[in-house]
Amino acid sequence: MMDNRTTRLDEILMAGGPAFTLRLKSSAGEIYADVPAASAPAASAYLRSAGCRHAAVFAEDRVAEDLHYYIYYVFEHPDDTRYLVLRCGVEPGQASFPSLAAEVPALNWQEREIQDWFGLEALGHPNPRRVALHDNWPDVHPLRKDFPIDTVLPPFEGEQHVYRPTLGEGVFQIPVGPVHAGIIEPGHFSFAVAGEPILYLQLRMFYVHKGIEKRFEHLPVPRAVFLAESVSGDSSFSHGTAFCQAVESIGCVEVPEPARRMRTILLELERIYNHVADIGAIVNDVGFVIANAHASRLREEILRINEELTGSRLLRGVVCPGGVRRSWDRGQAGRVLAALDPFEREFNDLTDMIQASDSTRDRLERTGTLHAEQARDLGIIGVAGRASGQDHDVRRDHPYAAYDAVEIQPPVYQEGDVLRRMQVRIDEVRRSLQFIRLAESGLSSGPHRASMPQLPAGEFAIGSVEGWRGEILYWIRTAANNRIARCKVKDPSVNNWPALVEAVQGNIVPDFPVINKSFSLSYSGTDR
Amino acid sequence: MFKILKKTFDTGLVTTGYPDAPPRLSENFRGAPRFDFDNWRDARPAAEACPTQALSIRDRGAVREVTMDYGLCIFCGECCAADRTGAVLMTREFELAVRDKADLVITAQYDIGADGVQQHLKQIHCGLQPVERDTAALEKHVHQAIHQTLGRSLAIREVDAGSCNGCEVEITALNNPVYDLERLGIHFVASPRHADMLLVTGPVTRNMELALIKTYRACPEPKVVVAVGACGIGGGIFGRNYATLGGADQAVPVDVFIPGCPPRPHALLHGILLALGRMGEKGLPL
Numbered sequence: 001m002m003d004n005r006t007t008r009l010d011e012i013l014m015a016g017g018p019a020f021t022l023r024l025k026s027s028a029g030e031i032y033a034d035v036p037a038a039s040a041p042a043a044s045a046y047l048r049s050a051g052c053r054h055a056a057v058f059a060e061d062r063v064a065e066d067l068h069y070y071i072y073y074v075f076e077h078p079d080d081t082r083y084l085v086l087r088c089g090v091e092p093g094q095a096s097f098p099s100l101a102a103e104v105p106a107l108n109w110q111e112r113e114i115q116d117w118f119g120l121e122a123l124g125h126p127n128p129r130r131v132a133l134h135d136n137w138p139d140v141h142p143l144r145k146d147f148p149i150d151t152v153l154p155p156f157e158g159e160q161h162v163y164r165p166t167l168g169e170g171v172f173q174i175p176v177g178p179v180h181a182g183i184i185e186p187g188h189f190s191f192a193v194a195g196e197p198i199l200y201l202q203l204r205m206f207y208v209h210k211g212i213e214k215r216f217e218h219l220p221v222p223r224a225v226f227l228a229e230s231v232s233g234d235s236s237f238s239h240g241t242a243f244c245q246a247v248e249s250i251g252c253v254e255v256p257e258p259a260r261r262m263r264t265i266l267l268e269l270e271r272i273y274n275h276v277a278d279i280g281a282i283v284n285d286v287g288f289v290i291a292n293a294h295a296s297r298l299r300e301e302i303l304r305i306n307e308e309l310t311g312s313r314l315l316r317g318v319v320c321p322g323g324v325r326r327s328w329d330r331g332q333a334g335r336v337l338a339a340l341d342p343f344e345r346e347f348n349d350l351t352d353m354i355q356a357s358d359s360t361r362d363r364l365e366r367t368g369t370l371h372a373e374q375a376r377d378l379g380i381i382g383v384a385g386r387a388s389g390q391d392h393d394v395r396r397d398h399p400y401a402a403y404d405a406v407e408i409q410p411p412v413y414q415e416g417d418v419l420r421r422m423q424v425r426i427d428e429v430r431r432s433l434q435f436i437r438l439a440e441s442g443l444s445s446g447p448h449r450a451s452m453p454q455l456p457a458g459e460f461a462i463g464s465v466e467g468w469r470g471e472i473l474y475w476i477r478t479a480a481n482n483r484i485a486r487c488k489v490k491d492p493s494v495n496n497w498p499a500l501v502e503a504v505q506g507n508i509v510p511d512f513p514v515i516n517k518s519f520s521l522s523y524s525g526t527d528r
Numbered sequence: 529m530f531k532i533l534k535k536t537f538d539t540g541l542v543t544t545g546y547p548d549a550p551p552r553l554s555e556n557f558r559g560a561p562r563f564d565f566d567n568w569r570d571a572r573p574a575a576e577a578c579p580t581q582a583l584s585i586r587d588r589g590a591v592r593e594v595t596m597d598y599g600l601c602i603f604c605g606e607c608c609a610a611d612r613t614g615a616v617l618m619t620r621e622f623e624l625a626v627r628d629k630a631d632l633v634i635t636a637q638y639d640i641g642a643d644g645v646q647q648h649l650k651q652i653h654c655g656l657q658p659v660e661r662d663t664a665a666l667e668k669h670v671h672q673a674i675h676q677t678l679g680r681s682l683a684i685r686e687v688d689a690g691s692c693n694g695c696e697v698e699i700t701a702l703n704n705p706v707y708d709l710e711r712l713g714i715h716f717v718a719s720p721r722h723a724d725m726l727l728v729t730g731p732v733t734r735n736m737e738l739a740l741i742k743t744y745r746a747c748p749e750p751k752v753v754v755a756v757g758a759c760g761i762g763g764g765i766f767g768r769n770y771a772t773l774g775g776a777d778q779a780v781p782v783d784v785f786i787p788g789c790p791p792r793p794h795a796l797l798h799g800i801l802l803a804l805g806r807m808g809e810k811g812l813p814l
Contacts, residue, residue, distance in 0.1 A: 524693050
């Protein structure tokens with residue numbers, strides 16, 4: 001079984017013939033192969049036919065070093081724990097690459113990001129409009145190396161975004177945002193409705209774009225961890241861990257076993273506090289206010305546990321390259337374990353209360369349905385993916401921290417409605433509690449932090465974590481003096497926003513909040 | 529139905545008594561760092577470790593200026609971990625909100641030797657005011673202010689102007705049964721047109737600049753603006769770059785600044801109450 005999990009991609013590459021023979025680099029976690037840009041569509045088609053999934057596509061400006069931009073396609077296969085990365089060189093004079101978005105809708109936004117950030121044209125893209133830069137931005141490409149981070153752009157003029165008109169008798173457009181009614185992040189939604197049902201939803205994101213990937217290039221690695229923690233504030237520990245794993249992979253550093261267990265515990269605590277909050281918010285959006293009051297109280301309990309263990313309610317300032325900054329003693333661990341039992345009882349009371357409510361179930365079942373085929377085509381991952389039949393979980397597929405010691409059986413449902421997205425969360429909270437107890441029970445008092453060497457320049461690696469929303473990917477290339485030349489951040493929300501567009505169609509406008517909440521995507525993680 | 533009621537009774541009262549009673553904090557909570565400026569011999573390692581340059585040094589000849597800006601501090605504790613002289617101590621202080629951003633900054637000047645070691649403290653300018661300890665009096669004052677100017681209720685509109693969502697996690701917590709903002713006559717509203725206060729988070733992205741200004745204009749007078757977190761105060765770890773302005777006061781006038789990354793709910797509550805005190809001082813008309 002284990003052998004299979006580390007050789008399958010090699011077999012697929014061998015069978016793929018000469019197109020994949022240019023092996024760039026191979027490590028325990030990744031295989032890199034050089035492929036001409038023109039061959040990317042054929043290579044992608046072959047790998048997909050062999051059962052691979054496109055996890056991400058991104059670019060890098062290496063014009064100063066070796067006269068090329070590079071496009072990186074990240075694949076994974078269910079029977080291999082490594083990632084396969086195809087690299088395609090693009091000459092500056094050519095400044096374009098073939099688009100795969102028509103074949104692989106999951107890459108739609110990511111290819112357009114490459115257009116915006118680097119000025120490389122995605123040839124044949126079915127919808128090549130800007131996605132990351134708003135329409136009123138000047139013609140700039142911020143991730144090019146010749147674009148200074150402190151560039152002061154002139155005052156913006158014109159429309160931020162031109163929405164497609166929706167025509168027809170009795171069809172109205174409802175604009176919502178960017179400032180929303182609740183305490184949530186900003187984005188603009190434009191609904192086309194005929195009566196109550198939603199015909200079509202257009203999303204405009206990137207309102208909270210703050211130049212994070214560029215900023216990474218201006219921080220030394222030890223300080224950059226804190227930037228990773230601020231990519232998506234409710235996923236600080238997951239993002240920080242993914243960043244650190246990439247750095248550790250580059251530095252060939254083995255994280256001590258106690259630190260891996262501590263990371264596991266904290267990753268699961270982050271999952272629990274967010275899942276509990278979302279469960280409460282979902283039922284709140286259909287009027288079950290008292291259940292939300294209990295859920296938000298339970299979230300507070302977990303935030304207090306976080307503070308007890310780490311000094312930070314949102315688990316900040318804990319993870320670091322090589323392990324964790326702070327250990328905890330038996331007294332702290334004992335208090336936390338003692339708090340988990342009443343938490344679990346209360347959580348069961350909460351879910352009993354929700355499940356006993358027929359009217360709640362009535363509102364959630366068959367609401368906001370994302371069919372399994374749609375989810376597969378759009379590359380939907382994480383909670384939303386598992387509720388729509390997509391069985392992905394980084395903890396099992398690319399084990400890290402202490403997850404190789406536990407059996408991960410992700411809850412997978414086929415119906416893809418709000419109810420199942422809530423149910424996935426309920427199931428996962430229960431398993432997270434088990435993982436925490438298991439990891440804590442074997443926690444020894446060894447070192448919690450391996451020393452990090454100065455990182456070699458020009459090296460690169462992936463770090464990935466199953467955050468509570470889904471797969472978080474970091475790809476880092478180092479520069480001289482322990483700095484970063486490129487840091488690609490892919491939050492699962494980037495994959496999953498298009499799912500919302502599909503899921504709301506045919507639903508009534510008043511159900512939009514609960515559908516949106518059931519996906520619970522990160523705006524900041526998307527916009528960076 | 530009976531089960532739901534029973535659960536409510538079984539749960540009992542969970543609401544914090546803050547600000548009347550002290551908050552329930554873990555022993556391990558990391559609040560603001562404190563510095564022994566008088567005896568500090570070498571601030572370089574701590575400044576080097578600071579991820580947001582809240583702590584920074586500038587050497588000019590034989591004089592070193594050490595600046596600590598609590599507005600930019602994310603309470604990570606790295607200065608304390610890096611310092612080798614024992615001059616940095618992490619405290620559990622969180623009531624740090626101020627009305628004047630300059631009050632968050634401490635500047636100390638030292639003579640330095642050839643080896644870069646600080647020889648003696650020449651002068652220190654401490655902007656940070658003593659923390660308002662008399663919270664009971666403050667709350668009384670608040671109730672008076674709300675009553676006089678806003679008919680016993682304060683309505684807040686939260687505006688995310690580029691936050692990472694961390695501040696929103698804690699602001700949302702103000703609505704839960706533990707913090708229960710409404711017990712103080714304060715509540716969040718959906719529209720700026722119903723609001724007396726804007727609670728602004730994030731470094732203000734270029735893409736949210738216009739939306740923030742429009743929201744401010746839509747909010748009727750009298751109004752107060754509170755900048756939340758290291759980003760809202762000065763751009764935080766994102767700073768000022770091609771995509772951000774570097775703080776709420778770059779786009780709208782700000783009345784109160786609440787440090788933190790993110791500020792814990794008690795700290796938010798403290799800052800909001802402080803802002804209301806100001807409303808009383810202004811003697812705004814009803």
